[in-house]
Amino acid sequence: MNIHNQIRSRRRALGFTQAAMKTRIGMGQQQYQRIEAGGNANLDTIQLIADGLNADLMLIPRNRVQAVLDLLNGVEPTPAPTTSADLEDPWKELLADLYEEEA
Secondary structure, three states: OOHHHHHHHHHHHHOOOHHHHHHHHOOOHHHHHHHHOOOOOOHHHHHHHHHHOOOOOOOOOHHHHHHHHHHHOOOOOOOOOOOHHHHHOOOOOOOHHHHHHHO
16 A cells, blocks of 8 residues: 555544645645645655654565554564574665665
8 A cells, every 4th residue: 555545544544534634734635635646745744744644654674564564453463584684684675775885
């Protein structure tokens, strides 16, 4: 699910209308509507929307996403495959491009 769909789903789950978001975050309804519809937004705007939805933005390593989703859904988490390298540096996969520059 992309960020736009996540924003829309969270807003609906909280029972907020797009018009209510205008009041909660101080953004024009049309601008907010555009973001939900797939428009581009900068990180500050996404953070503002997250705050208005009582949510936090997080970077979750891809190999840990299923475990996080399981926890959120009240399911026993599926253990992520780990290697000794993961234990030494769990962010290595997420930040692979930075590691490549160092080499």
